[in-house]
Each structure stands twice: as C-alpha cells, then as structure tokens.
Amino acid sequence: MRSSGQIEHGAALDDPFAGEAAAEVISDRHEAEFQALIDSDQRIEPRDWMPDGYRKSLIRQIAQHAHSEIIGMQPEGNWITRAPSLRRKAILMAKVQDEAGHGLYLYCAAETLGVDRAELIDLLHQGRQKYSSIFNYPTLTWADVGAIGWLVDGAAITNQIPLCRCSFGPYARAMVRVCKEESFHQRQGFESLYALSHGTPEQHEMAQDAVNRWWWPSVEMLGPPDAESTHSAQSTAWGIKRYSNDELRQRFVDMVAPQAVVLGLTPPDPELRWNEDRGHYDFGEPDFEELRRVVSGDGPCNRQRAAHHLAAHEEGAWVRAAAAAYAAKHPATSAAA
Amino acid sequence: MSEETPAPLWEVFIRSKRGLSHNHVGSLHAPDAEMALRNARDVYTRRMEGVSIWVVPSAVITASSPDEKDSFFDPAADKPYRHPTFYSIPKEVQQL
Amino acid sequence: MVAGAAAVYALRLADDCLVLSHRLAQWSSRAPTLEDDVALTNIALDLLGQARGLYARTAELDGTGRSEDDYAFMRGEREFINCLLVEQENGDFAATIVRQLLCSTFQLAQWQALTTSTDGPVSAVAAKAAKETSYHRDHATDWTLRLGDGTDESHRRMESALAAMWPFTAELFESDAVAREAGALGVGPDPATLRPEWEGYIRRVLGDATLVMPESTWTPSGGREGLHTECFGYMLAEMQHLHRSFPGVTW
Numbered sequence: 001m002r003s004s005g006q007i008e009h010g011a012a013l014d015d016p017f018a019g020e021a022a023a024e025v026i027s028d029r030h031e032a033e034f035q036a037l038i039d040s041d042q043r044i045e046p047r048d049w050m051p052d053g054y055r056k057s058l059i060r061q062i063a064q065h066a067h068s069e070i071i072g073m074q075p076e077g078n079w080i081t082r083a084p085s086l087r088r089k090a091i092l093m094a095k096v097q098d099e100a101g102h103g104l105y106l107y108c109a110a111e112t113l114g115v116d117r118a119e120l121i122d123l124l125h126q127g128r129q130k131y132s133s134i135f136n137y138p139t140l141t142w143a144d145v146g147a148i149g150w151l152v153d154g155a156a157i158t159n160q161i162p163l164c165r166c167s168f169g170p171y172a173r174a175m176v177r178v179c180k181e182e183s184f185h186q187r188q189g190f191e192s193l194y195a196l197s198h199g200t201p202e203q204h205e206m207a208q209d210a211v212n213r214w215w216w217p218s219v220e221m222l223g224p225p226d227a228e229s230t231h232s233a234q235s236t237a238w239g240i241k242r243y244s245n246d247e248l249r250q251r252f253v254d255m256v257a258p259q260a261v262v263l264g265l266t267p268p269d270p271e272l273r274w275n276e277d278r279g280h281y282d283f284g285e286p287d288f289e290e291l292r293r294v295v296s297g298d299g300p301c302n303r304q305r306a307a308h309h310l311a312a313h314e315e316g317a318w319v320r321a322a323a324a325a326y327a328a329k330h331p332a333t334s335a336a337a
Numbered sequence: 338m339s340e341e342t343p344a345p346l347w348e349v350f351i352r353s354k355r356g357l358s359h360n361h362v363g364s365l366h367a368p369d370a371e372m373a374l375r376n377a378r379d380v381y382t383r384r385m386e387g388v389s390i391w392v393v394p395s396a397v398i399t400a401s402s403p404d405e406k407d408s409f410f411d412p413a414a415d416k417p418y419r420h421p422t423f424y425s426i427p428k429e430v431q432q433l
Numbered sequence: 434m435v436a437g438a439a440a441v442y443a444l445r446l447a448d449d450c451l452v453l454s455h456r457l458a459q460w461s462s463r464a465p466t467l468e469d470d471v472a473l474t475n476i477a478l479d480l481l482g483q484a485r486g487l488y489a490r491t492a493e494l495d496g497t498g499r500s501e502d503d504y505a506f507m508r509g510e511r512e513f514i515n516c517l518l519v520e521q522e523n524g525d526f527a528a529t530i531v532r533q534l535l536c537s538t539f540q541l542a543q544w545q546a547l548t549t550s551t552d553g554p555v556s557a558v559a560a561k562a563a564k565e566t567s568y569h570r571d572h573a574t575d576w577t578l579r580l581g582d583g584t585d586e587s588h589r590r591m592e593s594a595l596a597a598m599w600p601f602t603a604e605l606f607e608s609d610a611v612a613r614e615a616g617a618l619g620v621g622p623d624p625a626t627l628r629p630e631w632e633g634y635i636r637r638v639l640g641d642a643t644l645v646m647p648e649s650t651w652t653p654s655g656g657r658e659g660l661h662t663e664c665f666g667y668m669l670a671e672m673q674h675l676h677r678s679f680p681g682v683t684w
Contacts, residue, residue: 070462070467073461073462073470074462077461077462080458080459080461081455081458081459081671081672082671082672082674082675083675084506084675084676084679084684085502085506085676085684086451086481086484086485086488086501086502086505087684088684089458089481090478090481090482090485093458093461093474093477093478093481094474094478096461096462096474097461097470097471097474097475097478100462100467100470100471100474101471103467104467104468104471107467142675142684192684195683195684196684199682199683200679200682202679203679203682308462309462312462312463312464312465315463315465315525315526316464316465316466316469316526317465318584318586318587318590319465319466319469319526319580319587320465320466321583321584321586321587322579322580322583322584322586322587323579323583325583325584325587326578326579326582326583329582330582
C-alpha cells in the first residue's frame, strides 16, 4: 500500500512501470500542453500530465542519483573512525551525513512520481537500479577522502548544477538544495588534499597516489561518450538533461586541471594540456571499457557496497517494525489521529 | 523482497525566521507525528534553516487538480481592475 | 586539596563526550533508516563539539598547552578517563539507544548543574551542551518508548540491552577526591548528587516503555582511573593509528 497522498505524491499513476494502458487515452491536448511547458522553460509538477516515458526516465535517473548518495556514504565513511584530527573528523562526519540527507531529498523527489522509497531500495538490492560507478572503488588511504572531495564531488557538482534547471520541479528543487549544501564538500576536499600535498614528502606521496587512482574514474563517472549514450537525446528534448556527457566532462577537466597545478599534484594523463585554439584543455581518452565493467557489476567494490547496504537495511527491519507497531498502538501520536 | 509497509510520508514546512510564514521544504518518512517532527529537525534544519517546523501527513492534503486549472485560475486573469496599476492618477498626486 | 582537580574534572567530561561521539559515528551508513542515520550523526557531532571545547579548557587548566588532537590521539588507554558506559560497543540499535538514554540523561543533569560552574569557559560549554543534550535525551526517550512498547522482538532486545548496559551506570555517580574537590570549589557537581534526578527520569521512561528497571550486583568501575574494558583498546587503536603514524604533521 502506498501512503502517498493527493498532493505531489503519487495519485497520478498507481504503477509507474505499467503506463502503457494510459498511453492510449493521452489526448493530443495533454501532449501539446506538456511540450509547451517544457519549451517555454517552465517546470513540470508531479500532478501534471506527463508522457509515461518521461516519468519512467525521471524515476530511473532520480533513483540512481539517490542511490549514489547513499552508497557514496560508504567509501568516505570508511575513514570516519580513523580521521587524523578532530577537525577533520567533524568535517567528514558532517559531509557523510549530508550525503544521507541528499539521498533522502532525492528519494522524496522520486516519490512525487508515485513510487515508494522502499520499492526503489528493493530495486537497488536486486541490482535492477544502478548507482554511480565511482563508489565501487576502495578508499585505501586518508588522502582518498581529499581526492574524493576534490575530484568526485567536483565531477558531481559539474553534473548537478545544470540539474537545478531540470524540467521536473521536485527534482530541480532537490538539486538546488543539494548544490547549496555541497558547496563545502569540494572545498573541504581540496583543502585536505592541499594540506597533504604541501606537507611532508610522505603526505605528498599519499596525495599523489590518491589522485593517480581517482583521476580516471572521476573523468569516467560523467558517463559514456555521447556517441554511445543511450538516454541522452530524449532526456535533452524533455529538459531533463541540459548538457551532453562529453560537454560536462570537458567542463570538469577545465575546472580541475588548473587546480591540480595549485595543489602541486600531477594528474595521470600525459595528454592533459591547455589548447589555446579550443579554449579548453585537451585530455586523453578515458577507459570506457573499464566504466562499462564497473557499471555492470565488476568493479573492485560492487559486491561489498551492495552487501553493506543490504545488511544494514535488513538489520534495521526489526526497528522499523517496532516503530510501526508503536504507532499503531498509540494513535495519538500517529498520522491518522 | 520487502514485506514491509513503508512508514507514512510527511510534508515538512519550515518558518525560516520570525515574521515569515512556513514554507514547504520537502518531505520525509516517519512512523508517527513525533518522529516526523524530530526527523524534520534533523534532516531539514542542519544549517540553522528554521525557527519553527510543521509536519503534515501527505495523505491528508487535498490539492487542486491540474485538470481544473483553467476553471480555477483563469477567471482571475481578466480582472485587471483588482490591481492598482489599472488606475490612472493625475501626476500631481504623488502618493495614493 | 587535590592538585589540578579542575583540569581532571574537565578532562573526564571531555573524554566522555569524545568516546561516545566516536561510538555513535560508527553507525554512519548503518542505521535502520536514512532519517536515523542523519539523527545519530547530529548527536555525534554535538558530542564532538563539546569534547573539543573541553579539551581546549583542559589545556589551559593543566598548563600543558596541549592541543585537542594531543588529548585525542596521543594518550594511551590508561590515560583516558572516560566512564566505562560510553565506551561500550554499539551492539544492535537497542543497545545504542539504551546507552544513549542512560548517558544523555546523566549528561543533561550534569550540564545543567555545570551552567553555574565557577569556571567560566566550562559553564559556557555547559550552557550550549545542555540545549544539545536535552535533544539527545528526547531522541533516546522517543526510541526507548517505541522499542520497549513496539514488537515482542524489540521489547526483548531492549531487555537484553538494559541488562548489558545497566551495570555500567553505577560508575557514573561515583564520588572520589577529584569530584568532591570540584564540588567544593563550585567547578561542577559531585556526580553522586545527580543520581536522584537521573533515577527518577529513567524509571519513568522505562515504565512508560513497559520495561523494568534492572538491578545489578555487579558494578564495574575504573574508567576515571584509566582502567577500561577490553573493547576500548581496539577503539583507540583504530582512532589513533593514522595520527600516530605521521608524528607532528599537519592535516
């Protein structure tokens, strides 16, 4: 049973994955109005009529985004108990906590399309919905925390800022909130990495090693090249996606390449150099075969990440059941009262 | 896989400072009202965003239907005389 | 007179906060719901902030000028003087909630008494901490009610958790020369004086949660003298290894 109400949550379609029947009764008027809203850069809201494909596409993308935030807690959370100073410990805790919050905002945005968070989490556990490939790499040293903040959050922000203008209102609003809160994430990563790269030779080496390992996965996480990107064209027409994967990748490299110089660290790409004519950095070809391998489940940590999430979810079942039982016994504090 | 009934969904409204009305900021799941309020505090006010929180079960909100948009909202569109700019006033009257 | 009683007193408070914060932080990405994950980290962050404020004050009082990181990362097991309750392992969610209920109720009473401390900086930390801890106690109380009066399984788990944590509460209220001196100087309450208020609250909440206040003849103690339970050494080893591996560097 779905608890969602008549407002933004649900109602429009009972089962977002079975919209074919509805498609037959779509009036041209609906279709035209929908496209007119998109074309005039207005937002689509949950109770508006929308093509079934638009709904499915959004559910897939928002859920994947939410899963990424949640699974993304693990690699960095891995260092909370070992953070080398109390200041860094507080920052890291706050950052990983933000990721939980962001996952939550995003699950809520997906729920406005008529799915439950619980369903989405089941799909994650069944491997039927993905999360960002990047979180399937291990955090082996403390410097990885800085490298993730600088590179992974940098790539994520590059991807997320255009989403603040995405055509679907709840997603766009969630992204505004996420981007606002994440503004400190990349800075703290850079600062942490800077302290290492300007510290002792051992610290510098640790930072360089982390950048060597995180550089290419970060360049790859912006998605397959445009020529192979399956969802891009339709997503662009629907105003869900504003820039192509390759455009975002260029933007990301242009942002971090000069920052690497300030850090005094060398990205592991011999082809990385400024191209005066293009006004952009040139860079080498990412290993998209590796990206495919990691996305399809064979990255270093896919199984570990999934197992960790599933274990926590299953271990929490008795707690959630107890809270529900208590609410049923004490209706005064519960929703129905 | 999951046999659980998900905890109900709540809409969260926050007054960001005194003198302003509560604004919708998002939603969350909680088994009951107290927990919803507590969760809202933890999730939506980590950066001093509020001085007061309302939580409302999503299920009890009645919303206007997008299909009624025309009948609901268009009638207001042809009544410019409700707005001060509709009226022309001699220049010498400076404030009115 | 106990030399440096005020410093030792402040350090005890700080260690309690740091160790409990560390334990709660271990829940990150493991809580029953996302909302709880966020809530537990909020509490852990409050406690970490309290610890940092108190380490700064301790450094002034003991005259060593040590940094907060010196206290956190460069002392061994025998030098930490937190109570045993805060270092107990998280166990299941019930154990964590019971530990939270028992600790936060104690800490709240303590902070409230400390707001009138003759030690200005300590009373400033206490004033802020009292507000934070009042929330921690509410959080623990809400969950105690739900788990105690939830399902048979949650009730049973709460009983086990209470049985496991309860013996460590006796130490919270132990009076010793440092505590008596601090009390006499008006630095802070002798913990023994906080017991009636603590017991009254705990009894009421457990009763509402359909749980019974345990009794225990075993009352382990020693934390205030640096005699800890075995699990604590592992916690410190994990917490300190990176900091100690690179002596004297900046992070």
